Amino acid sequence: MNTALATQIGQLARRSIVRTMRQPAQIVPALVFPLFLLAVNAGGLNQATKLPGFPTDSYLTFALAITFMQGAMFALMNAGTDLANDVETGFLNRLALTPLRGSALLTGMLSGVVVLGFIQAITYLLVGVTAGAHIAAGVGGVLTIFALTFLMTLGFGALGSAAALRTGSGEAVQGLFPLFFVLLFLSSMSLPRNLIQADWFREVATWNPVSYLIEAIRSLLITGWDGEALALGFAVAASLIVVGTVLASLALRTRLVRT
Amino acid sequence: MRTRHRYRSVALAVAWRNLHNVFTNPALLLPSLIFPLFFLVAFAGGLSAISKAPNFHFPSGYTAFQFVFVLLQSAAFGGVFTGFSVAADFEHGFGRRLLLAAPNRSGIVAGYLLAALTRALFSGSVVFAAALIGGMQVDGGGIDLLGLVGLALVVNAAAALWAVGIALRFRSIQAGPFMQIPVFLILFTAPVYVPLDLLSGWIKAVASVNPMTALFEAGRGFISGAPTEVLLAFAAALGLTILFAVWAFRGLRAAEAAG
Numbered sequence: 001m002n003t004a005l006a007t008q009i010g011q012l013a014r015r016s017i018v019r020t021m022r023q024p025a026q027i028v029p030a031l032v033f034p035l036f037l038l039a040v041n042a043g044g045l046n047q048a049t050k051l052p053g054f055p056t057d058s059y060l061t062f063a064l065a066i067t068f069m070q071g072a073m074f075a076l077m078n079a080g081t082d083l084a085n086d087v088e089t090g091f092l093n094r095l096a097l098t099p100l101r102g103s104a105l106l107t108g109m110l111s112g113v114v115v116l117g118f119i120q121a122i123t124y125l126l127v128g129v130t131a132g133a134h135i136a137a138g139v140g141g142v143l144t145i146f147a148l149t150f151l152m153t154l155g156f157g158a159l160g161s162a163a164a165l166r167t168g169s170g171e172a173v174q175g176l177f178p179l180f181f182v183l184l185f186l187s188s189m190s191l192p193r194n195l196i197q198a199d200w201f202r203e204v205a206t207w208n209p210v211s212y213l214i215e216a217i218r219s220l221l222i223t224g225w226d227g228e229a230l231a232l233g234f235a236v237a238a239s240l241i242v243v244g245t246v247l248a249s250l251a252l253r254t255r256l257v258r259t
Numbered sequence: 260m261r262t263r264h265r266y267r268s269v270a271l272a273v274a275w276r277n278l279h280n281v282f283t284n285p286a287l288l289l290p291s292l293i294f295p296l297f298f299l300v301a302f303a304g305g306l307s308a309i310s311k312a313p314n315f316h317f318p319s320g321y322t323a324f325q326f327v328f329v330l331l332q333s334a335a336f337g338g339v340f341t342g343f344s345v346a347a348d349f350e351h352g353f354g355r356r357l358l359l360a361a362p363n364r365s366g367i368v369a370g371y372l373l374a375a376l377t378r379a380l381f382s383g384s385v386v387f388a389a390a391l392i393g394g395m396q397v398d399g400g401g402i403d404l405l406g407l408v409g410l411a412l413v414v415n416a417a418a419a420l421w422a423v424g425i426a427l428r429f430r431s432i433q434a435g436p437f438m439q440i441p442v443f444l445i446l447f448t449a450p451v452y453v454p455l456d457l458l459s460g461w462i463k464a465v466a467s468v469n470p471m472t473a474l475f476e477a478g479r480g481f482i483s484g485a486p487t488e489v490l491l492a493f494a495a496a497l498g499l500t501i502l503f504a505v506w507a508f509r510g511l512r513a514a515e516a517a518g
Contacts, residue, residue, distance in 0.1 A: 037447075043462025044452045047312040178293070185301035191308055201304040 008100055012108020019082060020112030026081075030074035030116060031123050034067035038128070041066070041190070051195055056134075056222045064128040065218035066189050068145065069210060071120040072152040073180045075113040080160030080173035083109055087168040092255060102252045106245065110157045117153030121146055134221065141220040144230070151237035152213055156180075158244025165251035187211040209236045265362040266369070273357070273370025277344055278377055291340050291378060295333035295386045299325065302452070303393065309452060317454070319483040322395040326386070327478035328451050330407070331471070333386055334379045334415040335442050341375035342422020342438045349430035349514070358515060368423060368507050375419035376412055383411055398484035406489065407481040410474060413496040418442055420503035427510030430517065445471050454479075470495035 020026055042060040049057050056062050086092045086109075095105065125135075125142065135141050163173050187210040188196070196202040205211050216233020219226035281287045303325040310321040317324045348354040361367055391397075399407070422438040429437070449471035450458055458466055466472050477492030 036444075040447050040451075040462060043458055043460040044450070045306075045309065046459045047315065047453050047457045048306075048309055050312050051308055178290075182297060185297070185305070190306055195308050196305060197307045198304040201300075205305075 004099075005101060005104055008104035009108045012100075012104060013111035016082070016109050016112035017115050018112075020078065020116050026074075026078045027116060027119075030071060030078070030120055033074075034070035034120075034124065035127055037070070038063055038067050038124075039131075042131070045190060048191060048195075051191075053192075053195060055192060058132065058134065060128065060131055061133040061221050062218065063190075064124065064133045064221055065214045066184075067124040067128070068121060068149050068152065068217050069184060069189075069214050071117060071124065071149070072156040072213075073177070073184065074120070075117055075153040076156040076160035076163075076180060077173065077177055078116065078160070079110055079113045079157035080164040080176070081170045082112065083161050083164035084168060084170040084173050087164065087255065088170065096256050102249060102256060105252065105256070106158070106161060106248055109161060110154060113157045113160075114150065114153050117149055118146070121149040136222055136224040137220040141224075144220055145217055148213075148216060148233055148237060151234065151241060155237050155240025155244050158241055158248050162244055162247035162251050165248055165255045168255070183208060183210045187214060189214060209239075212236045262363065266366040269361045269363050269366030270369040270373055273367050274373035274377070277341070277371060277374035280344070281374070281378060287340075287344075291333070291337055291382050292385055294336065295329050295382060296389055298332060299329045299386060299389060299393070302329070303390075303395075306452060312453070312457070314457060315453060317479065317483065319396045319398045320394075322390060322393055323397065323482045324479060326390045326395055327407070327475060327482055328446075329390075330383055330386055330411050331414050331474060331478060332446055333382045334411040335418040335446060336439075337379040337382055338375050338415045338418030338420070339422045339438050339442050341371055341378065341419045342426045343432060343435060344374075345371055345423050345426035346430065346432045346434055346438075349426065350432050354430065354514070355518070364511060364515065365508065368420075368427075368511055371423055372416060372419055375415055379412060379415035380408075383408070397482060399481050399486075400484060403481040403484055403486060406486065407478050410478055410481070410492060410496060413493065413500055414474060417496060417499040417503050420500060420507040424503060424506035424510040427507065427514040430514060445469060449475050451475075470499065 038060070041063045045063070046059045048054060049059050049062070054062075083092075086095075125145070129135065135145075137144065160173060160176075163176055164170075167173065186201070186204050187208045188205045189210075193202055193205050193211065196205060212229075212232040213236055216229050216236075219229035219233075223229070281291075299322075303322040306325070307321040309315065310317065310324070345354065348357065357367055358364060397404070421442070425434050425438045428434075448462060448465045449469045450466050455463070455466055455472055455476065473488050473492040473495050477486070477488045480487035480489070
């Protein structure tokens with residue numbers, strides 16, 4: 001990486017991180033909402049652990065994986081909203097007057113949500129473990145969860161950036177939230193796939209990539225080291241990054257037109 | 260006689276305008292339909308295995324069990340969405356013109372309430388039809404179903420009056436989270452997935468004192484043809500409605516004072 005590119009990324013990353021940290025409206029819901037749902041589901045669905053074949057006797061441990069997924073979805077909203085705001089306020093047009101590279105813009109702009117993603121992951125794990133959740137894979141598992149969270153945050157953040165660059169509207173980015181909420185609920189979020197009774201629902205959950213992200217983290221919490229679950233989870237996260245980055249780069253070409 | 264006529268004409272005009280806006284604008288109509296339908300699909304479809312948990316006895320099946328939650332949730336959020344309409348009207352200046360023009364201002368609140376009840380009837384009918392298509396078993400008779408509809412309408416009125424009270428005080432759509440979040444909390448800290456007896460931990464303690472618990476249990480009693488806690492449920496719902504009616508009318512005074 002040459003010095004100019006590093007400087008560009010560094011400046012935008014600093015701006016992105018400071019901007020994110022100065023917005024409690026982005027941080028508080030991203031921390032509180034997933035933990036609230038965790039608390040409600042852990043109490044409300046504890047009976048599910050009594051179903052034959054349920055993989056753990058602690059629904060809290062089972063549900064803890066969902067918080068990371070919800071956290072990544074907040075990354076999509078936050079990254080997209082911030083970038084859309086830059087489009088709406090003309091900041092991106094002013095950047096177009098500089099020799100800034102598109103790759104530096106995308107990388108720098110995602111720094112804020114990545115830092116927030118780490119804060120989220122640490123908070124979810126601390127709260128979960130304090131409340132009684134287990135991490136079967138131990139310290140290595142915690143590090144792997146952080147690595148996967150990093151990739152998921154990047155992937156969803158890139159998708160949010162793509163939406164922002166494509167539409168140039170924060171309202172349109174916010175409108176994506178219900179879509180991803182649907183993806184979350186139509187996954188193996190609440191029950192393992194083999195215990196989902198409705199055939200059509202099980203089929204949808206099997207095709208839904210969100211299931212594999214949740215199951216990868218869940219395997220570290222419940223099983224220990226499950227190579228297949230981890231490989232699928234990391235593959236889905238990597239695919240999200242590729243798809244998100246390609247879409248964002250294509251949208252950036254038209255958005256960052258230099259005249 | 261003349262006062263009553265003025266009151267009625269204001270209420271009907273406000274209600275008609277609100278309903279016209281909602282039913283001619285898909286962006287306003289669809290969320291109030293899609294969310295309950297989605298919850299019905301996600302909970303009744305994805306979590307039906309929970310009904311196999313030990314001590315879970317609900318003869319009408321898990322779809323009927325979840326339908327009551329979804330119906331009351333859609334009624335409550337129908338009321339909240341009406342609060343959004345009030346806030347938007349004031350934000351765009353229409354609310355102030357309405358205050359100037361209305362010969363009886365109490366009729367404004369009554370009009371919005373009438374619109375909320377109509378919207379709740381519509382979304383409730385759609386959810387009921389979807390649940391029947393999804394194979395819901397209804398063991399309750401006509402009187403039971405009437406009781407369930409009555410319960411949903413009282414919940415809608417209480418939520419609408421709560422949200423209208425907030426909207427009239429803040430007169431800005433930015434107050435939306437203050438309308439939604441308390442309703443979301445009271446709904447999800449009640450027995451959503453399993454009956455109260457099967458809850459555990461803190462959620463059981465909270466659900467035991469949450470008035471929505473009595474409403475869910477009464478509603479589930481109606482749908483299964485074994486009414487239970489009917490008086491308590493209606494007393495709780497009507498109590499909340501009276502409380503929030505006072506809240507809404509005091510909000511109207513606050514809006515008048517603000518000019």
